[in-house]
Amino acid sequence: EADIYQTPRYLVIGTGKKITLECSQTMGHDKMYWYQQDPGMELHLIHYSYGVNSTEKGDLSSESTVSRIRTEHFPLTLESARPSHTSQYLCASSESSGGYNEQFFGPGTRLTVL
Amino acid sequence: GQSLEQPSEVTAVEGAIVQINCTYQTSGFYGLSWYQQHDGGAPTFLSYNALDGLEETGRFSSFLSRSDSYGYLLLQELQMKDSASYFCAVRSTTNDYKLSFGAGTTVTVRA
Numbered sequence: 001e002a003d004i005y006q007t008p009r010y011l012v013i014g015t016g017k018k019i020t021l022e023c024s025q026t027m028g029h030d031k032m033y034w035y036q037q038d039p040g041m042e043l044h045l046i047h048y049s050y051g052v053n054s055t056e057k058g059d060l061s062s063e064s065t066v067s068r069i070r071t072e073h074f075p076l077t078l079e080s081a082r083p084s085h086t087s088q089y090l091c092a093s094s095e096s097s098g099g100y101n102e103q104f105f106g107p108g109t110r111l112t113v114l
Numbered sequence: 115g116q117s118l119e120q121p122s123e124v125t126a127v128e129g130a131i132v133q134i135n136c137t138y139q140t141s142g143f144y145g146l147s148w149y150q151q152h153d154g155g156a157p158t159f160l161s162y163n164a165l166d167g168l169e170e171t172g173r174f175s176s177f178l179s180r181s182d183s184y185g186y187l188l189l190q191e192l193q194m195k196d197s198a199s200y201f202c203a204v205r206s207t208t209n210d211y212k213l214s215f216g217a218g219t220t221v222t223v224r225a
Contacts, residue, residue, distance in 0.1 A: 033212075037154070039154060040199075040218070040220070041217060041218070042201065042215045042216060042217040042218055043157070043201070043215045044215075045212055045213070045214075048212060058212070059115075059212075059214065088154060090156070090157070092157075100145060100162050100164065101145075101147075101205055101213065102147070102159045102162065103157075103159065103213060104159075105156040105157045105158070106156060107155060107156045108154070108155065108156060110154075
């Protein structure tokens with residue numbers, strides 16, 4: 001079944017630790033995105049990719065980094081987690097059609113940095 | 115850049131009709147989308163308007179007026195399961211076709 005997956009779903013970690021949030025999709029989509037969302041707030045785009053070896057910064061500045069070595073995989077890494085990174089991180093993907101751009105979202109990772 | 119405005123909260127009873135307005139400012143407007151999100155879970159796509167007019171999908175309809183930079187989502191025959199946050203999102207031709215989301219409207223449906 002075509003889907004988009006994120007692991008872990010919940011993560012509680014101490015300050016200074018390195019973490020990687022995983023995102024994989026089986027829909028063959030070229031475009032992938034990472035959003036950061038605080039409770040009750042809007043989604044802020046922090047990274048996106050238009051295909052393998054393509055990564056761009058989003059509209060919201062983030063200390064995280066991403067990579068896109070395979071079409072289906074778009075991990076996000078924080079080298080040194082801080083309490084200010086506490087948030088929900090949502091991964092999404094979409095087709096590369098020139099028109100309409102429905103994005104499919106994963107279930108998210110709720111990150112808490114102590 | 116892009117900016118979107120939508121009401122923060124709406125409360126209604128089961129069976130009622132709710133309209134969520136969204137006004138936007140953007141250069142190179144391409145289209146307006148609506149997403150639903152339950153309790154901070156995965157947002158799911160509801161509708162998309164690129165041209166003026168009304169798009170109907172079951173109990174939900176979405177409207178766009180490009181000249182007024184305005185759209186709305188209409189929820190009819192409200193059900194308890196419709197309690198969620200609803201986000202409008204604009205796609206701009208000058209922003210690499212990424213989506214910019216509004217702050218969301220929390221809809222609470224009461225019995």
